[in-house]
Amino acid sequence: NIALEIRNNAISASTRDPRFSPIINIELPKLIYSVDILGDVTPATYEELDPQKYGVIVKHHEKRGLLLPRLDGVDTVSEQIEIAARKAGIYDDEDIELFKFEVVRHY
Incomplete structure (x- = not known):
């Protein structure tokens, strides 16, 4: 299911990418999603x-x-x-x- 895949990858990229600090709530309005x-x-x-x-x-x-x-x-x-x-x-x-x-x- 592509919707679940997108959701799971978004969570992983925003919280588990070792190259970056996890995204915090205050940053969400400033993000551009693709x-x-x-x-x-x-x-x-x-x-x-x-x-x-x-x-x-x-x-x-x-x-x-x-x-x-x-x-x-x-x-x-x-x-x-x-x-x-x-x-x-x-x-x-x-x-x-x-x-x-x-x-x-x-x-």
């Missing part, structure tokens, strides 16, 4: 990626990192891959597999 629906995930090469069009999944064995497209400050494929790899705990010397996907963003 929901990204991911399309099909397909294998990709470096040359096929475009951070303005595609999100990326970087994989090394069981480690996976995902980065959405069209993020402020992420202008190159290299930046996109580096951030996704760092999120997954993948180091520079580890071989990676790349996957791409498109997103429909709802505000």
Whole structure:
């Protein structure tokens, strides 16, 4: 059920993301909400990626990192891959597999 999935991910993102402090009540009126629906995930090469069009999944064995497209400050494929790899705990010397996907963003 997509409504439950959205609700569960919103709760997780706002309270359990280790990169940020949990959101508190006073912050709620200032937030801008969006929901990204991911399309099909397909294998990709470096040359096929475009951070303005595609999100990326970087994989090394069981480690996976995902980065959405069209993020402020992420202008190159290299930046996109580096951030996704760092999120997954993948180091520079580890071989990676790349996957791409498109997103429909709802505000």
